Amino acid sequence: MIELDSVMLSRMLTAMTLIFHIIFATVGVGVPVMISIAELIGIKKKDKYYSLMAKRWARGFTIIVAVGVVTGTAIGLQLSLLWPSFMQLAGKVIALPLFMETFAFFFEAIFLGAYLYTWDRFKNPMTHWWLSIPIIIGGTLSAFFITTVNAFMNTPAGFDVEDGVINAINPLAAMFNPATPTKVFHVVSSAYMTSAAILATIAAVTYLVKRDQEYAKRALKLTVTATLVFSISTAVAGDLSAKFLAEYQPEKLAAGEWHFETEEGADLVLFGTLNDDNEITGEIRLPKALSFLAYGNFDAEVTGLDKIPDDEEPPLFIHYFFDLMVSIGMFVLLVSGLYVLMTYVKKWNPHNKLMLWALTTIGPLSMLAIEFGWVYAEIGRQPWIMRGFMKVAEGATTSPNVGAMFLLFFLLYFVLGIGTLVVLRKMFKDHPAEVELEHLYTEVGKGGER
Amino acid sequence: MGYEYIGITVLWVFLYGYLIVASVDFGAGFFAYYARRTNKDHIMNKLISRYLSPVWEVTNVFFVFFFVGLVGFFPDMAYYFGQALLIPGSIAIVLLAIRGSFYAFESYGSKNNSVFMFLYGATGLLIPASLSTALTISEGGFLNVTDDGVRLQITELLLSPYSWSVVLLAIVSVLYISSMFLSYYAHKAGDKDALSLLRKYALFWSIPTIIASMTVFIAMSQHNPEHFDRLFDYWWVFGLSVLFYLIAVFLVYSEKLYGFAFIAVMLQFFFAFFGYGVSKLPYLLYPHVTISESVTPDAMGLALVVAFIGGLLLLIPSLVMLMRMFLFDADYIKGNK
Numbered sequence: 001m002i003e004l005d006s007v008m009l010s011r012m013l014t015a016m017t018l019i020f021h022i023i024f025a026t027v028g029v030g031v032p033v034m035i036s037i038a039e040l041i042g043i044k045k046k047d048k049y050y051s052l053m054a055k056r057w058a059r060g061f062t063i064i065v066a067v068g069v070v071t072g073t074a075i076g077l078q079l080s081l082l083w084p085s086f087m088q089l090a091g092k093v094i095a096l097p098l099f100m101e102t103f104a105f106f107f108e109a110i111f112l113g114a115y116l117y118t119w120d121r122f123k124n125p126m127t128h129w130w131l132s133i134p135i136i137i138g139g140t141l142s143a144f145f146i147t148t149v150n151a152f153m154n155t156p157a158g159f160d161v162e163d164g165v166i167n168a169i170n171p172l173a174a175m176f177n178p179a180t181p182t183k184v185f186h187v188v189s190s191a192y193m194t195s196a197a198i199l200a201t202i203a204a205v206t207y208l209v210k211r212d213q214e215y216a217k218r219a220l221k222l223t224v225t226a227t228l229v230f231s232i233s234t235a236v237a238g239d240l241s242a243k244f245l246a247e248y249q250p251e252k253l254a255a256g257e258w259h260f261e262t263e264e265g266a267d268l269v270l271f272g273t274l275n276d277d278n279e280i281t282g283e284i285r286l287p288k289a290l291s292f293l294a295y296g297n298f299d300a301e302v303t304g305l306d307k308i309p310d311d312e313e314p315p316l317f318i319h320y321f322f323d324l325m326v327s328i329g330m331f332v333l334l335v336s337g338l339y340v341l342m343t344y345v346k347k348w349n350p351h352n353k354l355m356l357w358a359l360t361t362i363g364p365l366s367m368l369a370i371e372f373g374w375v376y377a378e379i380g381r382q383p384w385i386m387r388g389f390m391k392v393a394e395g396a397t398t399s400p401n402v403g404a405m406f407l408l409f410f411l412l413y414f415v416l417g418i419g420t421l422v423v424l425r426k427m428f429k430d431h432p433a434e435v436e437l438e439h440l441y442t443e444v445g446k447g448g449e450r
Numbered sequence: 451m452g453y454e455y456i457g458i459t460v461l462w463v464f465l466y467g468y469l470i471v472a473s474v475d476f477g478a479g480f481f482a483y484y485a486r487r488t489n490k491d492h493i494m495n496k497l498i499s500r501y502l503s504p505v506w507e508v509t510n511v512f513f514v515f516f517f518v519g520l521v522g523f524f525p526d527m528a529y530y531f532g533q534a535l536l537i538p539g540s541i542a543i544v545l546l547a548i549r550g551s552f553y554a555f556e557s558y559g560s561k562n563n564s565v566f567m568f569l570y571g572a573t574g575l576l577i578p579a580s581l582s583t584a585l586t587i588s589e590g591g592f593l594n595v596t597d598d599g600v601r602l603q604i605t606e607l608l609l610s611p612y613s614w615s616v617v618l619l620a621i622v623s624v625l626y627i628s629s630m631f632l633s634y635y636a637h638k639a640g641d642k643d644a645l646s647l648l649r650k651y652a653l654f655w656s657i658p659t660i661i662a663s664m665t666v667f668i669a670m671s672q673h674n675p676e677h678f679d680r681l682f683d684y685w686w687v688f689g690l691s692v693l694f695y696l697i698a699v700f701l702v703y704s705e706k707l708y709g710f711a712f713i714a715v716m717l718q719f720f721f722a723f724f725g726y727g728v729s730k731l732p733y734l735l736y737p738h739v740t741i742s743e744s745v746t747p748d749a750m751g752l753a754l755v756v757a758f759i760g761g762l763l764l765l766i767p768s769l770v771m772l773m774r775m776f777l778f779d780a781d782y783i784k785g786n787k
Contacts, residue, residue: 066554084532
């Protein structure tokens with residue numbers, strides 16, 4: 001039985017905040033890219049459907065951003081409230097990107113405000129489009145800065161420790177630690193992919209319920225193509241991440257792959273379960289594939305868990321999360337690839353029922369893959385909060401009130417989650433694209449004020 | 451001058467900025483709700499929403515900037531305040547979260563939902579109250595520091611006259627600053643009805659504001675006599691604050707120069723806030739944390755200052771653009787755009 005002490009509760013509360021926040025953060029980083037592309041196509045092709053698409057996405061985006069802002073504020077403060085000793089130590093080394101993230105976000109917030117309220121204010125529509133660029137830059141930079149902090153927790157760098165005192169601090173080396181490049185690439189690429197996939201799901205559902213099919217067709221073409229492009233880059237990023245782990249954080253890779261003995265030509269274990277004696281059953285075993293995955297060489301030696309001290313071994317259940325994340329990634333890549341292929345072959349109808357049903361799943365599945373990936377990344381770092389320097393138990397607050405705060409935040413996220421769904425539904429259910437299009441371009445008022 | 455002085459100055463400026471913009475926002479939420487309850491919402495709620503819509507997120511960033519910067523420049527504060535403020539900090543987060551998201555729900559989703567309006571109004575007063583406890587705690591006397599960690603003595607906090615005097619000041623000054631700004635904004639929009647209503651609010655709230663300020667002084671003399679003595683070293687700063695208070699109230703009372711009146715309000719709080727801040731030095735958290743002992747190592751201090759300057763070069767032009775587009779664009783304010 002797990003003991004619910006303040007360390008465990010702090011972990012649970014942080015996990016809950018992050019699991020909730022990452023949904024909004026992901027969409028917040030990725031959707032501006034899609035909005036910007038749609039607006040640009042709309043202007044260049046003079047196709048009002050695309051312009052409307054950008055507008056509708058932006059409208060839904062505001063709600064997501066709002067919840068992302070408040071949950072982001074929550075995690076920002078919770079870092080100090082729940083992990084005071086960690087922040088006291090790490091703050092001396094890694095405060096720079098945390099600080100710069102605020103600037104990036106400030107920058108994004110300013111231009112988002114300007115973008116949302118100036119749709120028809122400029123004579124040249126390209127002027128408005130240009131406002132979308134700083135939003136993309138701000139959002140992606142925010143993701144970059146925050147990810148460097150997480151990377152630092154995995155591979156701390158940029159300082160020396162002498163007799164328990166930190167010195168020789170180099171903030172840039174801390175920020176650009178070994179985990180930063182692959183982690184940033186993976187996080188940003190998967191955020192773009194998931195955002196495109198979620199918009200594809202919405203378009204597929206719209207098409208299936210036989211509403212706004214002209215609009216939905218264009219939306220599908222744009223979003224599924226984007227999903228394909230970004231899922232390929234995410235797969236590349238994932239592969240680079242595995243190679244990074246093999247070199248710098250072998251225990252995380254070993255635990256995720258159930259690789260117990262250090263060996264050359266290591267097999268890759270897919271799926272399967274562990275029995276009570278830590279023996280793998282029901283797996284698919286690809287000979288020597290782990291060596292190839294880790295080093296690009298079928299005979300390379302891969303460090304196993306035998307080389308890791310027992311009290312520094314991550315929990316083994318992360319294997320399931322790793323497999324789920326990769327399987328989803330592959331599925332989304334295949335489905336979006338198939339759709340794009342079908343649009344190019346004249347004889348095939350990409351808008352058949354089966355294809356559309358498959359497309360309705362890719363948004364939620366991609367979001368799940370992001371959650372699974374983070375569970376893998378975070379549990380895979382255990383028992384460390386700052387690998388090699390501080391364990392989670394040393395970083396946590398000693399306050400006895402974390403349990404009550406867990407319940408308080410659970411309630412908050414529950415209310416915010418429901419509120420978001422209700423408002424988004426209301427926003428689009430009574431305002432189908434076709435009606436809105438007529439409304440916009442004939443300027444004959446039908447509904448209430450828009 | 452070391453990084454501790456640069457750091458605390460930057461942070462204090464941002465906290466001051468937050469105090470002003472957030473007060474306008476918090477108070478506006480309350481007035482919008484109050485106007486609705488008294489069936490006066492047709493007079494001014496359109497005005498309020500035209501101001502709030504484009505700027506609410508920017509307000510939030512001032513706050514995030516402050517606490518991230520505080521932990522960056524003075525990492526020890528994470529240890530002390532982090533442990534001590536778990537409950538008040540969490541409550542503040544929840545209130546801010548409810549406020550921010552329900553504002554978005556209301557203005558982009560379901561218009562004029564009374565539950566949302568109520569939450570927006572109520573949190574406008576509760577957030578300043580809960581945030582002000584952080585300043586109260588920093589005066590010392592409410593923490594129990596042992597080897598096991600830092601504990602907030604909640605009973606002492608709840609029974610302290612000083613603590614309540616700060617809460618009172620926080621709430622009334624929010625209403626005062628906000629009504630002063632909205633009067634100016636209504637004047638600029640040429641909205642006579644809204645102006646006459648908001649002007650009355652401004653004059654009304656000016657009285658409890660000055661009373662609450664005095665009360666804080668008196669309570670401070672009981673709670674932290676050492677700090678109280680140092681406040682008197684800077685008596686002229688507080689004198690200037692009172693002078694600008696009188697100017698602001700006089701201008702609004704005589705119905706002229708609303709823009710200057712609001713600048714006077716900003717100066718009134720500028721002097722009071724910096725007088726309080728400078729007399730508090732060197733303590734960040736009396737008597738446990740001083741700025742010079744808790745300051746981050748030089749390399750990080752330098753990096754933060756460079757990042758800060760770079761950030762400002764990026765942000766100031768952008769903010770100017772935003773303000774020209776919305777706050778000071780006469781056509782926008784009047785609702786023509």
